[in-house]
Amino acid sequence: MTVNVLFAARAERWETYEGPLRAALDAAGIDAHLSMEIAPEEVDYIVYAPNSELQDFTPYTRAKAVLNLWAGVEKIVGNETLKIPLARMVDPGLTRGMVEWVTGHVLRYHLGMDTDICRTDARWEVRTPPLAMERGVTILGTGALGSACAESLVALGFRVTGWSRRPKQVPGVDCLHGEDGLRDALARGEITVLLLPDTPATENVINAGTLALMPKGAFIINPGRGPLIDDAALLAALDRGQIAGATLDVFRVEPLPQDHPFWAHPKVTVTPHIAAETRAVTASQVVVENIRRGEAGEPFINLVDRNAGY
Incomplete structure (x- = not known):
């Protein structure tokens, strides 16, 4: 038939x-x-x-x-x-692409590549970055994509914390859930990766309150969904130094409007929704x-x- x-x-x-x-x-x-x-x-x-x-x-x-x-x-x-x-x-192809993109940007922030490579003043400044085992990375969202990214980062030696709304288990990852778990996960995240779905429960999960829970000087990477972030709150946290940098691949409106503050902000890297296809x-x-x-x-x-x- x-x-x-x-x-x-x-x-x-x-x-x-x-x-x-x-x-x-x-x-x-x-x-x-x-x-x-x-x-x-x-x-x-x-x-x-x-x-x-x-x-x-x-x-x-x-x-x-x-x-x-x-x-x-x-x-x-x-x-x-x-x-x-x-x-x-x-x-599987999309998952592999996401793992590579996330791993690359986590390493970029971890190693301080923007600081070391983007030199315009001809200054020779030696700086020793920490080892992966000394760096806490948090993954918000431990579904198929988040789990795959977490396992890749664990393999590199990072201390990885995963958070989801419901209990999950990922090898080598300290998995937390619920509201208390979210606060703990954010507090550990020197680098936090957002891979949650876009639902009413996850909208603006990154807001003024949750940004304040993160370590001062933390980094945010968002290849998940644009509405996960309160844009104004993130910009304010970047301006006052609470957040040291953000790499954003997804946005509430795409393409990102030309007059959006993210384009010109020195601590924001914009990528055009290319993390995974x-x-x-x-x-x-x-x-x-x-x-x-x-x-x-x-x-x-x-x-x-x-x-x-x-």
Whole structure:
């Protein structure tokens, strides 16, 4: 029996994904009709990007699951017309990219690379940075991405603390949870990395109060979600020296408006949402694995908890 798979994303993404998806379907032995145009009542699976024109899922009466191409689901999880299972993207390629980006920027701050390399005054100044084992790094968010980044930093010798809303276990990481745990985790974070999802419970988790809990001169790295940070509070903390620097890859409005203070602030590094990108080949394999599972009557992987928002 042919499985009908609707690709509901922008046309330019179809050009990227069509080949890898067909290859993954063939490799899995799935007889599939893959297209951007299938009658709603005939669709079995929806491969989806939240910026798709498809926003009303009501007509898709036969569909078994929506398979998101993005790691973030905040733009779809609240859609009241979506009644079937929603799977978020946990892409090995994306995870690897995030690990490399986070590790690179943690090392940049840890080693003081900006200070050592960006010399304009011809001064020879010898400075010995601490060893990794002398540096506390905190990861807020110990899901798939946060855990992978934490394990990479542990392997380098850093003292890593992880925090999540619910109890988690990550090898080599001191995992904390809850409100008390958040305060403790922030107090340990000479470098803090934000990898929480965007939910009402996590919005502005970095605010005037939580910034004050961090060690004076701490650094913040945010490759997670823009709304995790109260921008005005971060700017104030940078100006008074409570926070020594911030590297920000995500923002409330993207592209970051040209008049935003982050652009000109000497202690802020702006990167254009490049920390991690879904890779078409590996992401297609994840999508097809869920199609295989659906057809075999097995549980889907990476299912979204609608109540938690991720």
